[in-house]
Amino acid sequence: MSSIPRDQWYVAAYGREIAHELFSRTICGESILFWRTRAGTVTAMSDRCVHRRFPLSEPPSRLVDDQVVCGYHGFTYGADGGCVAVPGQTRVPRTARLKSYPVVEQDSFVWVWIGDPAKADPTRIPRAPWLVSPDYTTVSGMEPLKARFGLLVDNLLDLSHETYLHGGYIGTPEVAATPITTEVDEEAGIVYVSRHMDDAECPPFYAKSTGLTGRIMRWQDIEYTPPCLYKLHSRIAPLGVLPNADGTDPDAFHVEVVYAITPETEHSTHDFWAVARDFALDDQGVSDFLAENNRTVVLQDVAALDVLEQVIATEPEGYQELSINIDTGGLAARRMLAKLVAGQSAGSRV
DSSP, rough: OOOOOOOOEEEEEEEEGGGGEEEEEEEETTEEEEEEEESSSSEEESSSTTTTOTTSSSTOOOOETTTOOOOOTTOOOOSSBEEEEEESSSSOOOOOOOOOEEEEEEETEEEEEEEOOOGGOGGGGGGGGGOOTTTEEEEEEEEEEEEOOOHHHHHHHHHGGGGHHHHHBBBEEEEHHHHHHHEEEETEEEEEEEEEEEEEEEEEHHHHHHOSSSEEEHHHHHETTTEEEEEEEEEETTTOOOOTTSSOOTTTTEEEEEEEEEEEEEEEEEEEEEEEEESSTTOHHHHHHHHHHHHHHHHHHHHHHHHHHHHHHHHOOTOOOOOOOGGHHHHHHHHHHHHHHHHHHHHHOO
């Protein structure tokens, strides 16, 4: 059985990736064709011609105004996926229609619904408003991961690995040494994991971007909405500096780290990442530094998880891994993902 929850919204791309040209990406095992219409709307449909399955994203297929012309036999499709012309005859077969996908563009992401279109409720898409807020400056990217998406979920829900895998960038001894608290909101479908370090070393990632030196307060508050969106609310402040009683926090630095965890296939993942900050908004040097360093951190995760995927593929059947206190967030996320998969399986039998 597939481990990928369907009837779900997934991030397919950044809005900046899709223009008035053919763009293809595989999401949850389905090859999907995207383009932006002349009116600016993103459309999504199957990247396979109904005639002989030629990929419509592959040259010499082309976009003519708001119609896709297959480069193999000339079948032509409108922005809704319906075929409008076929070669050698005037009648278009009734079944000549590409599968179309509901799409929503929100918070710099293009979200696509995988599953039953009748269940596609845009209000279920989790928000990441910092990515488009004028009060924040954002750097972002995407890295391919040759590992199942669940491994990336495990990785991000347990940040103790920063101490060991990301030393010299974001990792310090206090991350692994500080206990976490975990809460699960079953009704909202969110896992919360918090680690508050009130006396910690300032890692280079923050020292060079904020200007803080010496010991700091460093708070990490994770909010994961299965299956796709992960948010890390990072607070960095001088020792002893706390938020005001009214919730304002003018003397701290805030970094919102967002990951969209999108399965490409059962064993590969699109790892979208973004870092939004509320300081040095116009400092291109800070942006360049954070972009380069966060990509380095992401690539360190990618290298480790690619290896782990290979290990899992060759391990003996029935192997039992060991879990400890730091894994409570990841284990909660696994249970929620399994529940989503089981729910869709039960629904399909009704």
